[in-house]
Structures are given as structure tokens and as C-alpha cells.
Amino acid sequence: MPREIRFRIRKDGRVETEFSGFPGEDCLAEAKNLAEALSSLGLKMTVQEVIMKTPAQIEIEVSQAEGVTPKAQRARVGHES
Numbered sequence: 001m002p003r004e005i006r007f008r009i010r011k012d013g014r015v016e017t018e019f020s021g022f023p024g025e026d027c028l029a030e031a032k033n034l035a036e037a038l039s040s041l042g043l044k045m046t047v048q049e050v051i052m053k054t055p056a057q058i059e060i061e062v063s064q065a066e067g068v069t070p071k072a073q074r075a076r077v078g079h080e081s
Helices: 026-040 055-065
Strands: 004-009 014-020 046-049 077-080
Touching: 014 026
Parallel strands: none
Antiparallel strands: 004 014, 014 077, 046 077
């Protein structure tokens, strides 16, 4: 499954980030790398909430990558800039 990071910028300025395709806690390490990269550009990212995906949600992602339509929503990892 390919690794993917999606961003959603809300009207109030909050940014939600979703990591897909990162096994285990690799998404947390990637979030740290992302924060460091943004910091080098003068942007600060503060993690407000982390919602880990359940095995069922991960299975849905894998199925979606294989072309099967998911029936549940994905969890989001929220960040605020």
C-alpha cells in the first residue's frame, strides 16, 4: 500500500492531517519529520490530538487501495499550525 499524507485546512485555521499506509506507529515518526520540515520553513505545527486507526480501519484502507469501496470513515490525526 502506498504511503500518503492528506491535509484538511479548516476555516478556523486548524489543520487536520491523515496518514495512510504507515504501519504501526510509523505515522507518529512521519508526523515528527513533517513538523521538523515545516519548522525549517518557519511554520510551527503543534499536535493537539492523535487518533490511532483501529485494525478494522487499516483493513478498510488496504481494501480501498486494492479497489474495494470502504464502508467506514478513516480516523484523522489532527494538527494545529
